[in-house]
Amino acid sequence: MPNKYLIQFQMKKNILIVLLLVSLNGFSQNVLKIGEVFDFEIGDEFHYKSFVGTPSGERLKVIEKCYSENKDTVYYKFEVNKYMSSYVSDPEPHLIYSYYSFEQSKSFSHLDSSIFTTFLDCKFYDENDVYCRFDSIISYSTKWCGLEINGYDATVGEFEPSRYIHTCGKGVGDVRVYLQFGSSGGIVDEDKELVYYKKGDQMCGEPDLTSIPLNNNTSKIAKIYPNPTSSLITIKLNEPSTDHFIFEIINIQGKIIHHQEIQGTSCQYDLSGIEKGIYVVKIYISGNILYKKVIKY
Numbered sequence: 001m002p003n004k005y006l007i008q009f010q011m012k013k014n015i016l017i018v019l020l021l022v023s024l025n026g027f028s029q030n031v032l033k034i035g036e037v038f039d040f041e042i043g044d045e046f047h048y049k050s051f052v053g054t055p056s057g058e059r060l061k062v063i064e065k066c067y068s069e070n071k072d073t074v075y076y077k078f079e080v081n082k083y084m085s086s087y088v089s090d091p092e093p094h095l096i097y098s099y100y101s102f103e104q105s106k107s108f109s110h111l112d113s114s115i116f117t118t119f120l121d122c123k124f125y126d127e128n129d130v131y132c133r134f135d136s137i138i139s140y141s142t143k144w145c146g147l148e149i150n151g152y153d154a155t156v157g158e159f160e161p162s163r164y165i166h167t168c169g170k171g172v173g174d175v176r177v178y179l180q181f182g183s184s185g186g187i188v189d190e191d192k193e194l195v196y197y198k199k200g201d202q203m204c205g206e207p208d209l210t211s212i213p214l215n216n217n218t219s220k221i222a223k224i225y226p227n228p229t230s231s232l233i234t235i236k237l238n239e240p241s242t243d244h245f246i247f248e249i250i251n252i253q254g255k256i257i258h259h260q261e262i263q264g265t266s267c268q269y270d271l272s273g274i275e276k277g278i279y280v281v282k283i284y285i286s287g288n289i290l291y292k293k294v295i296k297y
Helices: 004-025 115-120
Strands: 045-050 056-067 073-088 094-109 132-138 149-156 162-169 173-181 187-199 202-205 222-225 232-237 245-251 256-262 266-270 277-285 288-296
Touching: 094 288, 115 149, 149 173, 222 277, 222 288, 232 277, 245 266, 256 266
Parallel strands: none
Antiparallel strands: 045 056, 045 187, 056 073, 073 094, 132 149, 149 162, 162 173, 173 187, 187 202, 222 232, 232 266, 245 256, 245 277, 277 288
């Protein structure tokens, strides 16, 4: 005899799908297709920040793209630059950052299907759940430069329900992924949000410079020390140069907070008047542009 809880679960799932489809018919905007959401080109770039614990984030850049023979599946390869941080108290309270770079492959199939087909197969549909509710279905948002956005805000579980939010944007993939165990203040397992994207000449949001890979040859041309620092940094060219050089201090939101032209081979800059965190020193010299991350604690 079939398990009564499995029967209840299947009935609730079928009812949910019907209600979902009815809701979709009421959208003022079209329901996005999988192929519309994950429609990238080589060079497209996406920055995500996580809002769980100490700062972390990642940058995805499309470096390869191809289709299956029947054009129903698209394959991408991404260059991934990821960072994580941890809190330390010595010598003064500050964050230590770790950086990772690797390549990642992803594929997306059934490109002509509704994006909600993907959502309906998400992980909270299993035989242990006899209760699932879509609180709302999000059809449109102007947050990302007027992009069309589809997604859901769902509550799962009967006694201590968990909350799932998943939204996708046309041409930009995931916009928000949120998972909280126990929606009334439980543990947040994941909270990731798109903060910047670049598609061709179109850009939106604030780039997260912490996730951008910086030049490895900076140290061959100039030294920047001490790093980390609580106040002064020194910028010194390794070789004498008749050219002047320019340096900028940029915060992780991409805003230039200092710009200076230097005649000579070295200079100092006092960081004591700015907030603690990660900054990027950008150096222009002899047609080269160099970057270096500096931690102010």
